[in-house]
Amino acid sequence: MSTPPQTAPVPAPARSPRLHYAWVVAGVALIVLIGSAGFRSTPGLMMDALNSEFGWSHATVSSAVSVNLTLYGLTAPFAAALMDRFGVRLVTVCALLLIATGSGLTVLMTEPWQLVLCWGVLVGLGSGSMAGAFATTITGRWFHAHQGLVTGVLTAAGAAGNLVFMPVLAALVTEYGWRTAVVVVSLAATAVAVPVLLLMRERPADLGLLPLGATGQPAPPAVTGSALARSLRVLRDAARTRAFWLLAGSFAICGATTAGLVGTHFIPAAHDHGMPVTTGASLLALVGIFDVVGTVASGWFTDRFDSRALLVTYYALRGVSLLFLPQLFADSLRPPILAFVIFYGLDWVATVPPTIALCRRHFGADAPVVFGWVLAAHQIGAAAVASLAGLARDRFGDYDLAWYAAGGLCAVAVLLCLGLARRPAGTPVADPAG
Template sequence: MGISAVDIEQRTIRRAPRFHPAWTMVAVAALALVAAGSFATIAGLITEPLVETKGWSRTGIGAAVAVNMVLYGVVGPFAAAMMDRYGIRRVTSSALLALIASSVLTAIWTPSVFWFVLWFGFAVGVGTGSITTVFAATVANRWFYRKIGLATGLLTAAGVFGQFAMLPLLSVLLERADWRAPVLACGALASAALFGVALFLRESPAAIGAVRYGADAETESDSTDRQVNPFARTITALLRALRDSRFWVLASMFALCGATTNGLMWSHFTPAAHDHGMAATAASGLLAIIGVANILGTVSAGWLTDRIDPRLLLAVFFLGRGVSLALLPVLFTSGWSPDLVAFAVVFGILDVATVPPTLTLCRHYFGADSALTFGWISVFHQLGAGAMALTGGLIRDVNGSYTPLWITAALACLIAAALGTTGSRLR
């Protein structure tokens, strides 16, 4: 019996593409995350040049950084709701435009520290806060049914790559020009990301006649509700989560996570290395190694999350991080050593590996509101980071050494490991 033209057409429609468009969305979103991440750690690089050339106080510059960090955490859940209401591409493009504008204004028109707080604190804070792990979770949820852990790991790694691995390049620009060069370089990277988002990022598989990666076309549907007020939906998701004990477990765990990563390494690793006679350039190089190792760790964590109980992974990751931090005081030297390089690699692998399993637990516990709920959990991450940044300075002033800080951080990791094992088992 011959095959009709209709049969051929139906078989063509059913044949899955060799390259699913979801991976294109991952690539475009990753570029946006790298661009946003490059703004996150640049403040530490340009602080001294601003003090020397502008005569600004470190307190004033620190105020801009504080505003930036708070907005980085708080904006996330609202940005996720706005992506549902107004579209991923529109919100992401607006955030990238804010970053581009703020980089240009910071470089060419900052007559006083007040304007630096406005451009770098508020504008960059809102821009980067809109393109964080909450953005990564939204893209992954929209485009993936299977291998969602791997997709989340890739996107999380992209953000961390922008935060740490870009530092050496930005340091070279600073040495060859002035503080404006790395700021404008971050703006140029955001421009490239904006170009990619405008051309290639799509709202959902349904927009291009596809389904999520690994989903069944017969049962797949676009359940995004674009009629709900984004502010009301975000607050509603928070109020619902506050009544769930599992939210408090994840939020407490992530507060300890932020305390033992961002609040610890961004603020205190370089000063601690300086106490041991290490040059700032050497310390920045070790931080860059941490950033590169983050990629391997986060992608691997995403792959493992698709196969292993996330609670077990969280316990192992936090336990390993705690051991590495406990050993750090005896590893410090005046320069690079094999032990310190090994620490940077191990800590980097474990640094952001906690994100994919935490996102998976959020999806399991909170369903359609998982991205919003994770956004609120990320706020606790930033609160923990800020608390550790302050606590570390107090410990150094009182004790004259950072050693108690590393021990405190190690104990915090042990508590987080215990919290990570709680909750219902995934099916």
């Protein structure tokens, strides 16, 4: 009697967990972005303290901020490729430790070049490694549904945390000196690395899962060759398209009018009008709070409406608000400046979700790296204006020219966004960002 042939058992389909692990990964990313957010704004809080102790001008301190912002942007596209090759967890932990080292070493500085090295180079490289590439990679790998919404939440976390922590850091600078503030930043960067090591996973497939909302397992991007070669190849291909230059140009203006100008110079400008540094920092914190609302809402809008039209609206409203700002400053907290802060906060980084959606629409699987290059343009714009605004303040004694010029730049951004095609040739009518 023959034995029936043995057949391999068919594995039972994996049951979907009640809470998809994508939400755990998003939560870890949220902690990283919030916890690491106070680093880039700290030099703006220290301008007066460094001027008093070392005699360094606004332009001198702004030069360190410019280097930081430039490297923050230029690192992003390479960080995206490094995350594909070596993993999100390794790249993120190394970036956090680089930030901790750079900020910690500033307590020993006595010369301007040391500020540029520590806060400009080390912190710039570290924070750039967790810039847009981090949120874009997480959402692209773990989410098929709700991509715009999750992108908005993570973007808001980074920008809002950067501003919400400012009153705490300002109080530390005022009460205990700038060295205490930078030590706190260093310790925070180290602490944030812990949940990344414990909970971060690379891809849903590592846990036998599909991306949230997906019906099939997407193929991972090819990672042959070096991260540098891939980043440059993607840049070469993207630079041949009109969409890339329009997105990069408009996002450069976004950086110029947010991190470069308001993020770096709002507190010194308010202080020029007699407002205490802690009050100015609190106003920027309020910008961060309303930024959460505005950016999450922008992510929700991005899943439902034309991203191009959203960008046109955001830049137009931002430009109008900046044109009014010079008349709103006062020596104390008053309703007009409070209204500006609320209005501007809603628009602070609302541009990010639709910009990422347009990168996905035009560049597909290379979108994280392309957005890294677009973010590089954002930071170059921010760096240029951070430096130029400091020079204008030293030359003219106030920031009025900088605010008016920023309003004009927003009008240019509107024109650039209007030049974008409603959808690339060959794509379906529905916006694939959703």
